Amino acid sequence: xxxxxxxxxxxxxxxxxxRFSCRFLCCAGTPCLSxxxxxxxxxxxxxVEGKNGNSSVEVMGTxxxxxxxxxxxxxxxxxxxxxxxxxxVTPQAVPEIVxxxxxxxxxxxxxxxxxxRDSSFFTKQQKIVLETSExxxxxxxESYVAQGGYSALARALEDMTPEEVCEELVTxxxxxxxxxxxxxxxxxxxxxxxxxxxxxVVANGDEGDPGAYxxxxxxxxxxxxxLEGMAIAAYAVGxxxxxxxxxxxxxxxxxxxxxxxxxxxxxxxxxDDILGSSFSFRIRIxxxxxxxxxxxxxxxxxxxxxxxGQPVPRPPYPAQRGLWNAPTLINNVETFGxxxxxxxxxGDWYSRWGTDKSKGTKIFALAGKVCQTGLIExxxxxxxxxxxxxxxxxxxxxxxxxxAQTGGPSGGCIPASHLDTPMDYESLQELxxxxxxxxLIVMDESSCMVDVARFFMEFCMxxxxxxxxxxxxxxxxxxxxxxxxxxxxxxxxxLEKLEELxxxxxxxxxxxxxxxxxxxxxxxxxHFRHEYEAHIEDRHCPAGVCSMPH
Amino acid sequence: xxxxTLTIDNEKVSARExxxxxxxxREQGIDLPTLCHLDGLSERGGCRLCVVEVEGSSRLAASCxxxxxxxxRVTTASDRLLRYRRMLVELLFxxxxxxxxxxxxxxNCELQSLATRFGVDHLRYxxxxxxxxxxASHEKYTIDHNRCVLCARCVRVCDEVEGVHTLxxxxxxxxxxxINDLNQPWRASRxxxxxxxxxxxxxTGALYIKETLSAHVxxxxxxxxxxxDARKKRxxxx
Amino acid sequence: MSSTPxxxxxxxxxxxxxxxxxxxxxxxxxxxxxxxxxxxxxxHGPLVDRKDFPPEVDVxxxxxxxxxEEQKEMAGILREQSRIVVALGDCAVTGNVPAMRNGLPVKNxxxxxxxxxxxxxxPGLSSGSEVPRLLPAALPLHAVVPVDVFLxxxxxxxxxxxxxxxxxxxxxxxxxxxxxxxxx
Numbered sequence: 001x002x003x004x005x006x007x008x009x010x011x012x013x014x015x016x017x018x019r020f021s022c023r024f025l026c027c028a029g030t031p032c033l034s035x036x037x038x039x040x041x042x043x044x045x046x047x048v049e050g051k052n053g054n055s056s057v058e059v060m061g062t063x064x065x066x067x068x069x070x071x072x073x074x075x076x077x078x079x080x081x082x083x084x085x086x087x088x089v090t091p092q093a094v095p096e097i098v099x100x101x102x103x104x105x106x107x108x109x110x111x112x113x114x115x116x117r118d119s120s121f122f123t124k125q126q127k128i129v130l131e132t133s134e135x136x137x138x139x140x141x142e143s144y145v146a147q148g149g150y151s152a153l154a155r156a157l158e159d160m161t162p163e164e165v166c167e168e169l170v171t172x173x174x175x176x177x178x179x180x181x182x183x184x185x186x187x188x189x190x191x192x193x194x195x196x197x198x199x200x201v202v203a204n205g206d207e208g209d210p211g212a213y214x215x216x217x218x219x220x221x222x223x224x225x226x227l228e229g230m231a232i233a234a235y236a237v238g239x240x241x242x243x244x245x246x247x248x249x250x251x252x253x254x255x256x257x258x259x260x261x262x263x264x265x266x267x268x269x270x271x272d273d274i275l276g277s278s279f280s281f282r283i284r285i286x287x288x289x290x291x292x293x294x295x296x297x298x299x300x301x302x303x304x305x306x307x308x309g310q311p312v313p314r315p316p317y318p319a320q321r322g323l324w325n326a327p328t329l330i331n332n333v334e335t336f337g338x339x340x341x342x343x344x345x346x347g348d349w350y351s352r353w354g355t356d357k358s359k360g361t362k363i364f365a366l367a368g369k370v371c372q373t374g375l376i377e378x379x380x381x382x383x384x385x386x387x388x389x390x391x392x393x394x395x396x397x398x399x400x401x402x403x404a405q406t407g408g409p410s411g412g413c414i415p416a417s418h419l420d421t422p423m424d425y426e427s428l429q430e431l432x433x434x435x436x437x438x439x440l441i442v443m444d445e446s447s448c449m450v451d452v453a454r455f456f457m458e459f460c461m462x463x464x465x466x467x468x469x470x471x472x473x474x475x476x477x478x479x480x481x482x483x484x485x486x487x488x489x490x491x492x493x494x495l496e497k498l499e500e501l502x503x504x505x506x507x508x509x510x511x512x513x514x515x516x517x518x519x520x521x522x523x524x525x526x527h528f529r530h531e532y533e534a535h536i537e538d539r540h541c542p543a544g545v546c547s548m549p550h
Numbered sequence: 551x552x553x554x555t556l557t558i559d560n561e562k563v564s565a566r567e568x569x570x571x572x573x574x575x576r577e578q579g580i581d582l583p584t585l586c587h588l589d590g591l592s593e594r595g596g597c598r599l600c601v602v603e604v605e606g607s608s609r610l611a612a613s614c615x616x617x618x619x620x621x622x623r624v625t626t627a628s629d630r631l632l633r634y635r636r637m638l639v640e641l642l643f644x645x646x647x648x649x650x651x652x653x654x655x656x657x658n659c660e661l662q663s664l665a666t667r668f669g670v671d672h673l674r675y676x677x678x679x680x681x682x683x684x685x686a687s688h689e690k691y692t693i694d695h696n697r698c699v700l701c702a703r704c705v706r707v708c709d710e711v712e713g714v715h716t717l718x719x720x721x722x723x724x725x726x727x728x729i730n731d732l733n734q735p736w737r738a739s740r741x742x743x744x745x746x747x748x749x750x751x752x753x754t755g756a757l758y759i760k761e762t763l764s765a766h767v768x769x770x771x772x773x774x775x776x777x778x779d780a781r782k783k784r785x786x787x788x
Numbered sequence: 789m790s791s792t793p794x795x796x797x798x799x800x801x802x803x804x805x806x807x808x809x810x811x812x813x814x815x816x817x818x819x820x821x822x823x824x825x826x827x828x829x830x831x832h833g834p835l836v837d838r839k840d841f842p843p844e845v846d847v848x849x850x851x852x853x854x855x856x857e858e859q860k861e862m863a864g865i866l867r868e869q870s871r872i873v874v875a876l877g878d879c880a881v882t883g884n885v886p887a888m889r890n891g892l893p894v895k896n897x898x899x900x901x902x903x904x905x906x907x908x909x910x911p912g913l914s915s916g917s918e919v920p921r922l923l924p925a926a927l928p929l930h931a932v933v934p935v936d937v938f939l940x941x942x943x944x945x946x947x948x949x950x951x952x953x954x955x956x957x958x959x960x961x962x963x964x965x966x967x968x969x970x971x972x
Contacts, residue, residue, distance in 0.1 A: 466726035473641035650972025651942030671938035
């Protein structure tokens, strides 16, 4: 396939879609499917059968819409008419919806409740990576191509040198979305400049923070976007082989990525001589086996190479010596997902969003004690208040916001007094937290911060690989100390010991897991020391979560 | 090979490019404590006892896996480092059942002597008292997991020097454990050559030769270095 | 340090779950004991015929791990009534050999030591039997009460005990010589 053929494929698909008088778009992300989305889709297919000649109606699965707790979501698109997105659709409600749209007219029918697109949940978002997610059938390459898919790759291959691609990424100001926030363009340049007969590109889809599902959604919703981003990266750094490392618990993501790879290879968008150029690039999927630490890049590479998933000390960094000692570019899947728009619309365009040092948009998985949970994409620098109260609709039951945990077990909490903090890499770091990969858990007054700290500490203890002493053994002692505090059995001396262990892990652990494991403890101590003291001195849990001796 | 100049504990020192910091520090006569490091084996960087301060870096560097660089300024024994090393040793003691008084290595154990060196007079951390097995199925050797510090010297010597890779680690975190083959009893191992190198390099009493009396065991942790050198030079000096 | 009318230090020793090896090591001070005797008055311990723990003790040397309810109570009393508590030897310091039973179910343990006929519960399983109730785990002394000085070793060398006592008699902080602070 060459560029013209790509364009005609897009045209053909757009034409095909325009022929339908009515289209039922069923969100096919895991949250909607787990709420019964597959049965709804089946019911829809059955209901439209024989109606209106059938051929002019389409039922298709799409990527994620966003308000996940309201799924299954079905959007009905009728040319020239207002779109309707129905929430919590059941198979029983399907005939009513079909009838309303194909026969009676929407006003006349009593249909289930709809999701308002004018609500601040949608209007406050800025979708760049997820822009087309809810319009794309993740299982059909044509569907992605019709939305402009692979045109960024075509542009890079035909109009740009690899150096120019790297430069465009530098201009965009895009930073790694896996958590560390390393400038993507700089990393690409380093891999490009590294000496090596062969090089590799790896997409890190080993998302593991509790409550976070940005990467899963992206892989499930728009797999071709990741492949395209990787191919552009491979062209820029000079790699011919890529791997997508998918968390073992994400079978649907792996299945859709696998389908996407095969389809792209068939169409000459991956494989040899891509789009008629001399550039070749192949992608293989590697599944994780359930270890959180494999999200750490050196452990991830060990796992790809078939070794025990344990980190090794850096340097050498993967950009110098990675997979099989070859220079390796590792980016998070969301980072790769941000690449096509940067190339097709330009780095300058992308850098219009965000703050001075944190450009573009970030996907967050909004969870916890907030009215509207779900997957959101917002410009960097948006305040936490806007996310929780405008997008999330505030705390359910009129409760008071207490804190939000960002960055999962490597991050920290942001208390109410900092609700107006802009969400960018530097601001959160100053507060003792991190943007992280995008998990955002909202807590109200019913959460005990010592209990929260223990939860994340226990997570780190369970996920410690066991290679280095401080992380392996220190996390266990920290959990014990936190349990002692929770149980009203601790002294002020125990709190000192806990803080000293935090210091030890931060300073001496081998990899990021151990180095950042103390963060939830440190940040809760920093912002909620009075709660720790209440547990220790008064044998009292202010939130009423921990059971105390009498 | 190119020379680099660096500063270790305020002394100017020259080193060869490619050397790791630990080698250079030890060449200065500084007895930097280690546990997982062993001459002749690949570096693991796991025990973290050899961490040092490198000026300009907020994190500490494990010297065994840190390459020397020009103008590096290194501190090997600040109060903070000594405190951390002591904490690490205490954590190791609390992690398994180290009962020195009844151990075959009493008096010759590297963990025990590290505790003595750092003045560990008691454990500030709650001992975990895990229930761990002892595999005495092998004809000559025993592995007592209660005394293991997971330094993986045995794993590396088995793989890198003996070349059979019978030993490895299973599980993760604090439940990690040394295993034979795919976690078979030692006697049932079809790959083990019974060479005993694992026993010789074990820093504690986790691996020992059967029927040895307590406090009379002397191991040969110099073995890997000697073998590796002898192979290279094709000369064996016993 | 001096609190008796005679100007002597009131010294007590306590034997919890241990083999008495630490007490033997104390006796190994040999002729130094005579010298010590000038300065101390031994007010309690296995070497003294007195059952209750006396008040106003200056220094108490505690051998052994805290293994049962009676010993736990004793630990509380000796802490209450002594100015300086010394954990003497590995059992008091780390739990040592007595702690090797930790993790085993207490019932199984007692049944194998005290075979009981006819489904009766073994002594030591619950409070009120003629044998003090065994704790779920043998504990180092500092897990039960605050400890001021730790003298590790199995047993601690007589020299270690001697030098610690000398420092305590002078009212100084105990700083063990390099090598004296040793487990095992």
